[in-house]
Amino acid sequence: MESKDYLKDIAEIKNLMNKSSRFISLSGLSGILAGIYALIGAATAYWLVTTYSYGTLLLDGWVFRTCLVILAAVAFLSIVTAIILTTKKAKKNHEKIWDNTSKRLVFNFLIPLITGGLYILIILNQQKYGQAGALMLIFYGLSLVSASKYSLGDIRYLGLIEIVLGLICALFPGYGFWLWALGFGVMHIVYGTWMHFKYDKQ
Structure with missing residues (x-):
């Protein structure tokens, strides 16, 4: 009987240590919605390019500028949705949304992301467009891996x-284009669904 109590105490201590060192209120539903936003944005951009540019993205035309606006809108909606749903989940679990752990999470996530974003802007300004999609995926993945040690470990796999x-x-x-849609669209939906049933439904 005493050994069972010790094991229970150890499990509770481990759980408390995990909660104190990791931000675990991330919402799986926000991942699903981010993926949906990305697929809608990709479909819209694809329609614009195939309809008005005959399959070629005119880098100095209004189609290209519109695609950049769509990309920014997808990022904005994903961030706002993540903040709203994560805040709601944290309140439901009686957890703080902004503490030292969540600050470390955001800090470690933003360093590779901002670095990558600035680098992409530099190469776009130099009219080197070919690797922009690849760099978005790589730096975003690095951001997820960097932030994963302060949140749910499953994020690391999505980053990889x-x-x-x-x-x-x-x-x-x-x-x-298709790999971008797969990475930011389909994989977010798959990841978000997995996280939703693994953590949100508990």
């Missing part, structure tokens, strides 16, 4: 998948 897809995209730039 994004990095692999980015490398494939760099090797086969002609499939960049």
